[in-house]
Amino acid sequence: MTDSSNFLVIIALLPFLGALLPGVMIRAGRTACAWFTAFPTALALLLLLVLAPAVMRGETIHAEIEWLPQLGLTASFMLDGLSLLFAGMILGIGLLITLYARFYLSGNDPMGVFFTYLLLFQGAMLGIVLSDNILLLLIFWELTSLSSFLLIGFWSHLPEGRQGARMALAVTGAGGLAMIGGMLILGDIAGSYKISEILQAGDAIRASDWYIPALILILLGAFTKSAQFPFHFWLPHAMAAPTPVSAYLHSATMVKAGVFLMARMWPALAGTDAWFYIVATTGLVTMVIGALIALFKDDLKALLAFSTVSHLGLLTMLLGIGTPFAAVVAVFHIINHLTFKAALFMTAGIIDHETGTRDINRLGGLRRLMPVTFVIGTIAALSMAGIPLFNGFLSKEMMLDAAHDTTWAGNPLIVAVLATVGALLSVAYSLRFIWHVFFGPVRDDYPSKPHDPPFGMWAGPAFLATLVVVIGIVPAAIVGPLVAVAGGAVIGDAEMPYYSLKIWHGVNAALFMSIIAVVGGLVFLALHGGLNRIWNALPRPEAKAIFDWIVAQVAALSRRVTEASHNGSISRYLAILIVASVALGAVAFGGSGLATPSREMLPVSLPVLAGWLMLIVATGSIVVMHHHRFRALVLIGIIGLMISFGFVFLSAPDLALTQISVETVTIMLLLLALHFMPKSTPRESSGLLKLRDGVIAIAAGGGVGALAYAFMLRDVDTISGYHLENSYTGGGGTNVVNVILVDFRGYDTYGEIIVLGIAGFVIYALMDTLLNGPAARRLRNTDYAQNRSRDRHPLMMVVATRVMMPIAVMVGVYIFLRGHNQPGGGFVAGLVISIALLMQYMASGFAWTQNRQRVEYHALIGIGALVAGLTGAAAWLYNSPFLTSLYGYVELPPIEEFGIGTAFLFDLGVFMTVLGAVMLMLYSLSRIARYAGEPINVDPMDYDPKQAIVDEKGEV
């Protein structure tokens, strides 16, 4: 990758990396915390400026890191004019907001947390505008929803904060879900998830049958994010956030994401009737409604919130009109709206901060008390009103021009008239902001004594207000190139329309519309008192109430569904699961018919038939007499044994060894468990229930059996040829099964021993919790001593197990050593040695054996996993992938040649983990016995003949 590409990736990562800093730096003080928030932002901005000249020359910078190429998901970024504009806004305003928030937040607010959220949000926004892959964009899109949730709900002690955050998350999250669907359809039509390729495929997309569904789903995402009618209601409620958040989210970032998306997708989606009627109409309606509500809001932030809704509607309408001219105007207005709206939000925050209220009715006369704030606020508000010499005027004129040329359903006037109405209302609420806050008499009942804030707090808005004026006077020199390159990126391959960024366009329709708007706005302001009374008397739907009602209904519905389906009957869930599996299997089975069998059946010999018969009879008997639990265990043992024989017969000696040793420990485990549980199962199933379960069981068994039968008679392509060929030459062993376990599929085995180890720890932890709870008391009070043999540790057994111990260990070691070449290996060896140890437990009792244990089983599991892991990691030293094996041979003459290599060490790890896990499981169960009042035996056996002889002598 080139330097520019690297820079691009770094820009995208910086906010996320930077998010680690504020939480730590807050310990060094609030100022340090703010500095370290500003640092990554400033660095990213600097890198962006380094890349800017190339983009301004018309280049597009790409960077790509492969991530999941199979899914078309690559971490690919691009920087074109539009991305540059947005990234600059996000980072630039981010810096100003950091400065502002440093002074705005009080000492009680956790500033480190705030700045962490802010940087996370900044990173998510930056990701959206820099993504060159729609899947990646979707991820960042969801991240903005999540991080804005944290920011909006930052004052989580306020109910409005929590509710506003939830509402924002619900609305934008739902829209995001719809958008995922739309984007996937879009990617499918275009044949690529890369934005740059999708934009090239505009004609194919618009011609596709799936265009309308994709368009609607994507627009749902954009409209919810950008608070378009009827999803506009979340934005005012999000005003419960601290003002720096509102200023950031609702001027430069969050709500502009939807606008950005429409601009980004403009070459691919725009230009159709559907686009025009959905987007332009929604934008127009939102613009008028937002402006109308804003006029009657008394809360400064609510007024600004609805004016933001209105201006977002304006932008949406411009993009929806679909002409290149309107799109370029939209880009210009994005810049202008950013400057005046961020300044206004910060001004509102200053007023709130200094006077203690945001209620317009309690303000007025601040002109004299807060002169600096007054100048900044007035400039920004006049720009919002669209008064000449300020930048808002320029884009408003161009907007009116575009609206004037637009025909809606054959009617040439309707868009122009509504746009003028919107502009008129905009003038009215902007002037009201100035008039009712700053003018009028000085009052003496402000909640606190107003004065201008410290420099740090007004520096940001002052900078923006300067921009408002400078752009307003010499637009072409300041933002002309940026508008050209960003507008060019929006309209794609379309020809650049003629437009000029200047104050005086001559006497034209837009000028008259503008004059009407200003005059009308003044009239509205003059009549505001009366209009306000009428407005308040009119009935109107309360969005929050409707939203809450919908949420309550959905919650009630899901509770009903959950309670109906999840009623605490495990048997029922299992039955549903099994029936569904059988039904799906039957559908799949009956689908396309079967190929003709290609394999001959193998012959059956008499012993096999006998074993089969025993297995069938044993299974049937368990079903019939499972009420007698001990008997059922014996039968389980028979089944396991028969299966082991089957493995021997069918060329699977390793499996046979494993099965028979697992069988032994399983039976011991179940016997131990049964010691504490009822010895029989009550007969409580009704006949009908048995019949139902029988039918399900036979269907399931029949299905599985038929499936097995069907595939066993047909050949299959297998990858095992590779394993057979390379087992000796590549893995150094002749037992292919073992080589697969420790070499070819060593990583799987590594995972499996870890799972086994975790299972051991889980059991230990469960037992420990149990023995510290009420169950322990119950255990102590339970009398398990009935029917117990008086000779619990018989002499014969003790002696026999002692004799067998070394033999069993030797067999275990032998099986382990030969495992690579002959049937055996770490798994089986671990199990065999566990059995040898378990026999000691059984013969001499738990306590006696426990006293002689030297190594903790927990440690054994850990060491085993560590040995296996380190063996694998050692391959890194040789620049090979994890678990690449090395091997050589050692000849031990009396036994046989065995390989010594890394696989051997790995198998040792497997062995230790298996041994540790199995022993820990059974040990945990045995420990319960101690609580149940099991007497502690200090002697290895109950009746020691040697002792008896001593006693006799003593007596004599």
Added chain:
Amino acid sequence: MELIVASAVGVLTAGGVYLVLRLRSFPVILGLALLSYAVNVFLFASGRLAINMPPVLQKYGEASYTDPLPQALVLTAIVISFGMTAVLVMIALGAFFEAETDEINMDDPAPAGDEDRA
């Protein structure tokens, strides 16, 4: 031979499913044990059956071998299913000690109401 193995798998599955649907924890554990036998044999059989062809390479002469891969998979599956059974047993024991009953269903639903729903 194939028929023998397939029928064994089928019978084990049927027995396992029946026991899994019982109302007490111990039979359910037994049922899961039977099901894991069935699943292991089923997986093993996916490598197709072979007699006297263990996948242990012979030094001398040509020999044919059965498919080793399913065997390796089943080998670990056997050990893991033991671990799973052990965890289940422990959970069942814990539930029994805490609740003083080994019923697996909560009291609310009447067992009689079960049939018509399923």
